[in-house]
Amino acid sequence: MAPGRVAFSLRLAFLDISAGLANTVPSMAEPKTSELMETLVSLCKRRGFIFQSSEIYGGLNGFWDYGPLGAELKRNIKDYWWRSMTALRDGVVGLDASIIMHPRIWEASGHTSTFSDLMVDCLLTQKRFRADQIEPQSGTAYFYSGATDAAAGKESKDPFSALIAWGKHPGYAREVARQFYKQRGLKEPALQGERSEAVSNTTRYNPENGSLLTEPRPFNLMLKTSVGPVESADNVSYLRPETAQAIFVQFKNVLEVSRQKLPFGICQIGKAFRNEINPRNFTFRSREFEQMELEFFIRPDEAVEAVCGRVAQPAGPGHPGEPQPDWGWQLWHQYWVEERLGFYESIGLPRASLVEYWQKPDELAHYARATVDVLYKFPFSKRGQNGELIGEELEGIAARSDFDLSQHQRFAARPMTVFDEELKTAWPKLDPAKQAGLSEGFFQNRLKYLLKVGEAPGAAEKQARQDAEALAKGYYIPHVIEPSAGVDRLALALICNAYSQDQAPDERGKLETRVVMRFHPRIAPIKVAVFPLLKNKPELVQKAKEVRGLLRPHMSVFYDEAGAIGRRYRRQDEAGTPFGITIDFDTLGEKGPELKDTVTLRDRDTMKQDRVKIAGLVPMLTARIR
Numbered sequence: 001m002a003p004g005r006v007a008f009s010l011r012l013a014f015l016d017i018s019a020g021l022a023n024t025v026p027s028m029a030e031p032k033t034s035e036l037m038e039t040l041v042s043l044c045k046r047r048g049f050i051f052q053s054s055e056i057y058g059g060l061n062g063f064w065d066y067g068p069l070g071a072e073l074k075r076n077i078k079d080y081w082w083r084s085m086t087a088l089r090d091g092v093v094g095l096d097a098s099i100i101m102h103p104r105i106w107e108a109s110g111h112t113s114t115f116s117d118l119m120v121d122c123l124l125t126q127k128r129f130r131a132d133q134i135e136p137q138s139g140t141a142y143f144y145s146g147a148t149d150a151a152a153g154k155e156s157k158d159p160f161s162a163l164i165a166w167g168k169h170p171g172y173a174r175e176v177a178r179q180f181y182k183q184r185g186l187k188e189p190a191l192q193g194e195r196s197e198a199v200s201n202t203t204r205y206n207p208e209n210g211s212l213l214t215e216p217r218p219f220n221l222m223l224k225t226s227v228g229p230v231e232s233a234d235n236v237s238y239l240r241p242e243t244a245q246a247i248f249v250q251f252k253n254v255l256e257v258s259r260q261k262l263p264f265g266i267c268q269i270g271k272a273f274r275n276e277i278n279p280r281n282f283t284f285r286s287r288e289f290e291q292m293e294l295e296f297f298i299r300p301d302e303a304v305e306a307v308c309g310r311v312a313q314p315a316g317p318g319h320p321g322e323p324q325p326d327w328g329w330q331l332w333h334q335y336w337v338e339e340r341l342g343f344y345e346s347i348g349l350p351r352a353s354l355v356e357y358w359q360k361p362d363e364l365a366h367y368a369r370a371t372v373d374v375l376y377k378f379p380f381s382k383r384g385q386n387g388e389l390i391g392e393e394l395e396g397i398a399a400r401s402d403f404d405l406s407q408h409q410r411f412a413a414r415p416m417t418v419f420d421e422e423l424k425t426a427w428p429k430l431d432p433a434k435q436a437g438l439s440e441g442f443f444q445n446r447l448k449y450l451l452k453v454g455e456a457p458g459a460a461e462k463q464a465r466q467d468a469e470a471l472a473k474g475y476y477i478p479h480v481i482e483p484s485a486g487v488d489r490l491a492l493a494l495i496c497n498a499y500s501q502d503q504a505p506d507e508r509g510k511l512e513t514r515v516v517m518r519f520h521p522r523i524a525p526i527k528v529a530v531f532p533l534l535k536n537k538p539e540l541v542q543k544a545k546e547v548r549g550l551l552r553p554h555m556s557v558f559y560d561e562a563g564a565i566g567r568r569y570r571r572q573d574e575a576g577t578p579f580g581i582t583i584d585f586d587t588l589g590e591k592g593p594e595l596k597d598t599v600t601l602r603d604r605d606t607m608k609q610d611r612v613k614i615a616g617l618v619p620m621l622t623a624r625i626r
């Protein structure tokens with residue numbers, strides 16, 4: 001295939017694989033695209049990081065496959081997240097739940113009724129957009145009351161409108177309109193009732209072709225399936241839109257078997273599915289993706305105050321330090337925001353590339369008391385007034401109160417309360433005024449929740465009163481802090497961040513452009529490459545294979561004997577391999593016994609080469625990749 005052809009199809013893959021299907025009308029504005037993203041998409045395919053799903057069948061919009069390097073990268077991200085959540089801290093255990101769960105779960109969580117975006121369809125191409133993602137446009141709108149085809153004796157009374165940029169010839173609008181009426185069966189449409197109007201900042205037209213869009217209407221994002229051999233309304237189920245709900249549903253089981261005490265967390269990594277209206281920006285918004293979620297269960301503030309005598313307040317921004325028993329939800333929330341920012345820095349995303357965005361009250365999800373989004377400044381991110389990148393969401397850290405467990409308690413009619421021995425012991429020792437104050441505060445919070453989810457006022461008040469009485473006996477539904485991250489978005493951020501170009505000398509010492517993926521060694525797909533200097537020297541090859549065998553149990557190793565050594569380095573630079581080991585004649589002791597069993601260790605970023613002992617390789621490299 002000609003090289004130009006490859007570049008063209010990859011460009012389409014980035015913009016939107018479905019964009020070219022039915023779109024033959026003149027475009028009002030060429031879609032904006034970023035050269036850097038095109039380069040990255042191309043590199044991802046060429047080096048086997050990411051492929052378009054079902055590519056040989058023309059692709060499937062919103063679905064992606066990870067090639068050999070991409071699969072390793074993702075695995076490293078997930079392994080490190082899992083280790084940082086479980087092995088490297090106390091009080092977090094794992095779960096691996098099914099993707100399809102009881103449909104009532106999605107009623108309880110609110111996904112059935114509220115998990116929808118407003119969407120609009122192009123009247124011409126039927127392409128679907130999220131209403132809030134249509135860029136405001138200005139220009140001249142042409143309106144038509146219908147069209148006739150005298151020769152065929154046909155007419156259409158469907159009204160239509162098309163927008164063209166100011167100063168553009170009306171012929172563009174007429175051509176769009178004629179195509180619309182041709183789709184209604186008129187071979188030679190004569191447009192009827194044309195009138196025009198100047199419009200500013202409208203979001204009613206398709207920015208790709210100027211056609212009118214439908215009115216915005218809600219579209220549920222859950223992907224439906226049916227369980228069992230017969231398809232009917234009774235066995236409709238959904239591919240989970242988030243991994244979180246399984247954790248809530250299994251909360252009691254996990255608590256019992258792991259014998260944890262609050263505060264403690266349950267984490268999970270797994271696939272999630274959303275029928276996104278407009279998948280875009282490469283893998284950023286996909287229809288199938290992976291999440292890494294932690295649900296961290298804490299005492300409600302009233303229980304903290306009863307046990308500790310107070311609820312500590314945040315002293316200011318930044319990491320609040322080691323967790324303390326008197327922390328309420330605000331300090332726990334702040335703690336997890338800082339822990340998560342630290343995680344991203346520990347795998348190579350500089351702090352300056354990240355943004356901590358506090359959602360405004362009107363942006364909060366129905367369950368959230370506060371949410372901080374961790375944004376990464378992707379090349380395709382929106383820009384602020386001064387042209388600075390604003391960033392796009394990598395992770396949301398939400399304070400979800402006791403909403404989810406309370407909902408499952410109501411819907412499944414199973415208690416989600418925990419018993420807190422310390423609270424039971426502390427409560428009778430409080431003075432009556434304090435007891436009354438805490439009870440009242442707890443009652444009000446429960447009442448607010450119950451009324452919000454539609455309980456009748458009388459029943460809600462009765463239930464909230466019972467909940468407050470149970471608190472005094474040591475029972476409550478835990479509150480939750482949820483750091484929820486996307487594996488694919490993080491992989492994309494790491495790829496964007498790693499990409500760089502510099503100059504390096506070729507075999508003849510001439511400077512050439514070098515593409516380097518500067519992945520942090522912790523997440524680099526391949527940790528080390530092993531090269532015999534020459535492939536036709538059996539002693540070098542044998543020694544190199546010995547070194548590979550030595551390293552293999554500890555890290556991912558790539559062995560390469562083909563081509564000039566400089567070319568082999570370049571290939572690994574582009575794959576992001578942080579270390580390269582070359583076995584040469586010194587290794588064999590040909591230049592003196594003092595260099596026998598030493599190799600050169602090349603650093604990808606500095607290209608510096610050090611002579612090191614083979615015997616020291618495992619500890620030296622392991623320390624740098626952990």
Ligand code: GAP
Nearest residue numbers: 242244284285286289394395396484485486489
């Ligand atoms: N349980 C909470 C939850 O699911 P979310 O903000 O909807 O919250 C969490 O999703 C993370 O999942 C996001 O920050 C993002 O990294 C990832 N994510 C969500 N939708 C995605 C999509 N369509 N494609 C890729 N990643 C997505």
